[in-house]
Amino acid sequence: xxxxxxxxxxxxxxxxxxxxxxxxxxxxxxxxxxxxxxxxxxxxxxxxxxxxxxxxxxxxxxxxxxxxxxxxxxxxxxxxxxxxxxxxxxxxxxxxxxxxxxxxxxxxxxxxxxxxxxxxxxxxxxxxxxxxxxxxxxxxxxxxxxxxxxxxxxxxxxxxxxxxxxxxxxxxxxxxxxxxxxxxxxxxxxxxxxxxxxxxxxxxxxxxxxxxxxxxxxxxxxxxxxxxxxxxxxxxxxxxxxxxxxxxxxxxxxxxxxxxxxxxxxxxxxxxxxxxxxxxxxxxxxxxxxxxxx
Amino acid sequence: xxxxxxxxxxxxxxxxxxxxxxxxxxxxxxxxxxxxxxxxxxxxxxxxxxxxxxxxxxxxxxxxxxxxxxxxxxxxxxxxxxxxxxxxxxxxxxxxxxxxxxxxxxxxxxxxxxxxxxxxxxxxxxxxxxxxxxxxxxxxxxxxxxxxxxxxxxxxxxxxxxxxxxxxxxxxxxxxxxxxxxxxxxxxxxxxxxxxxxxxxxxxxxxxxxxxxxxxxxxxxxxxxxxxxxxxxxxxxxxxxxxxxxxxxxxxxxxxxxxxxxxxxxxxx
Numbered sequence: 001x002x003x004x005x006x007x008x009x010x011x012x013x014x015x016x017x018x019x020x021x022x023x024x025x026x027x028x029x030x031x032x033x034x035x036x037x038x039x040x041x042x043x044x045x046x047x048x049x050x051x052x053x054x055x056x057x058x059x060x061x062x063x064x065x066x067x068x069x070x071x072x073x074x075x076x077x078x079x080x081x082x083x084x085x086x087x088x089x090x091x092x093x094x095x096x097x098x099x100x101x102x103x104x105x106x107x108x109x110x111x112x113x114x115x116x117x118x119x120x121x122x123x124x125x126x127x128x129x130x131x132x133x134x135x136x137x138x139x140x141x142x143x144x145x146x147x148x149x150x151x152x153x154x155x156x157x158x159x160x161x162x163x164x165x166x167x168x169x170x171x172x173x174x175x176x177x178x179x180x181x182x183x184x185x186x187x188x189x190x191x192x193x194x195x196x197x198x199x200x201x202x203x204x205x206x207x208x209x210x211x212x213x214x215x216x217x218x219x220x221x222x223x224x225x226x227x228x229x230x231x232x233x234x235x236x237x238x239x240x241x242x243x244x245x246x247x248x249x250x251x252x253x254x255x256x257x258x259x260x261x262x263x264x265x266x267x268x269x270x271x272x273x274x275x276x277x278x279x280x281x282x283x284x285x286x287x288x289x290x291x292x293x294x
Numbered sequence: 295x296x297x298x299x300x301x302x303x304x305x306x307x308x309x310x311x312x313x314x315x316x317x318x319x320x321x322x323x324x325x326x327x328x329x330x331x332x333x334x335x336x337x338x339x340x341x342x343x344x345x346x347x348x349x350x351x352x353x354x355x356x357x358x359x360x361x362x363x364x365x366x367x368x369x370x371x372x373x374x375x376x377x378x379x380x381x382x383x384x385x386x387x388x389x390x391x392x393x394x395x396x397x398x399x400x401x402x403x404x405x406x407x408x409x410x411x412x413x414x415x416x417x418x419x420x421x422x423x424x425x426x427x428x429x430x431x432x433x434x435x436x437x438x439x440x441x442x443x444x445x446x447x448x449x450x451x452x453x454x455x456x457x458x459x460x461x462x463x464x465x466x467x468x469x470x471x472x473x474x475x476x477x478x479x480x481x482x483x484x485x486x487x488x489x490x491x492x493x494x495x496x497x498x499x500x501x502x503x504x505x506x507x508x509x510x511x512x513x514x515x516x517x518x519x520x521x522x523x524x525x526x527x528x529x530x531x532x533x534x535x536x537x538x539x540x541x542x543x544x545x546x547x548x549x550x551x552x553x554x555x556x557x558x559x560x561x562x563x
Contacts, residue, residue: 013388013390015383016387016392019379020383022376023380023437023441026376026432026436026437027399029432030414030433031405034409034412035405035409037413038410038412041412048416103301110549112312113307115315115542119495119538119541119542120513120541121495121497122514123534127315127531130318130321130527130530130531136331138317141334227406231406233498238517252408255408259412269412272412275408276405279404
């Protein structure tokens with residue numbers, strides 16, 4: 001006990017505590033306390049507008065699971081994830097494989113593919129809304145040139161979610177591409193050379209040599225994309241507002257509506273915790289995968 | 295021949311990827327009636343800045359822009375300071391429980407911001423900081439990602455220089471500011487760009503924390519522009535250009551740092 005106090009009193013410890021203090025305050029105030037408090041709130045019937053609240057046990061959770069809009073939101077979030085992740089990952093991998101190697105204009109292509117990643121979701125969502133405008137927008141005009149009458153992308157319940165998925169794939173392609181490019185550089189070139197000697201086509205090479213060797217980066221990109229997909233919000237807020245007919249209602253948009261439009265802070269906290277647990281599970285799977293890779 | 299196919303595919307994808315940007319920029323220079331015609335043209339018939347003019351005069355877009363610049367700058371500077379301090383403590387200073395505290399702090403990255411947004415909002419409201427710069431910036435003044443990134447960078451630096459400094463009688467703080475920081479410019483640039491971009495593009499937090507029009511950030515102001523039945527697309531495209539341009543310029547100037555910082559967590563496992 002005595003030696004411990006002595007250690008705590010030494011100069012490095014004091015300096016370290018002082019250096020960590022600002023981060024610690026922000027962490028406690030805006031992460032640790034909120035995550036605990038939102039669990040607490042989720043057991044109450046509470047409103048953002050009034051300080052009164054009543055304990056209701058697990059009622060918020062059972063109401064949530066039975067609520068048809070929430071069920072729709074979960075289904076739509078899964079739909080969105082299944083649209084964005086496989087296609088997005090496959091496309092990014094293709095682009096990375098094509099870009100990996102000595103190419104003229106390599107940095108131009110990389111910059112072009114990466115540019116959407118850094119732009120604001122709100123701005124590009126507005127641009128895409130304009131591109132998808134049924135009468136005067138770019139996409140239906142281009143489709144018209146080849147004789148196709150395009151749908152009302154964001155006003156037709158069948159097409160609204162695919163439109164949002166398309167935007168998201170476009171926006172995230174560059175992020176996954178860069179992860180894959182970094183992974184591809186770790187593959188020794190001798191492996192490719194011996195594969196070429198054995199008379200393997202480029203397609204076979206990608207499928208049987210590159211993909212297995214890229215298991216780690218692919219697993220990482222898949223999980224990160226899934227986590228991001230579960231948090232989709234900005235493009236929904238700007239492009240569709242969850243509509244038409246709840247066809248793009250997703251979990252975080254539902255949370256936002258319940259908390260900040262209907263002020264149901266207890267109920268919305270239950271949504272927050274369901275989301276948190278789902279993301280936590282994905283992260284734990286990711287950590288397990290990364291460990292077996294290492 | 296093989297190379298040719300690769301180039302063709304890459305060019306095709308590049309055209310698709312850049313098309314929204316081209317459409318945004320070209321539309322921003324059109325007149326409103328030109329936008330609402332059935333035979334679409336790519337190029338504006340006459341180059342007009344009226345969309346930009348309307349965005350800046352009919353909408354308080356300049357004010358939104360200044361708010362965004364101010365908020366992003368505060369967040370970036372203060373987050374760099376807190377990250378350097380925390381990263382230095384976690385990499386160079388020995389104290390009981392360092393490993394455990396670091397792991398706990400790092401695991402906070404798993405918590406999605408949406409899961410903490412309601413209590414954070416209540417806290418800011420109780421503190422009377424709704425509609426204030428403090429309310430917009432406080433939650434982002436420190437974060438595990440920055441501390442992690444700086445720690446990794448410091449660990450990759452040789453410790454001998456700092457030891458020499460200590461032997462020569464420098465204090466820890468002097469070692470940090472005179473020896474460590476000048477050598478950390480690349481990491482600081484990466485983290486700074488990453489933080490600025492995140493703050494500039496952030497949407498959900500400013501959306502809920504601001505009610506007053508004059509306190510809105512660019513992203514929030516932008517999201518509220520589209521409501522009319524006959525939307526003013528040239529103005530909205532002009533506003534989108536202005537909201538995208540600063541980050542785009544920074545990206546073109548410092549591509550390497552951008553890509554490094556964005557994939558930092560992805561590549562380091």
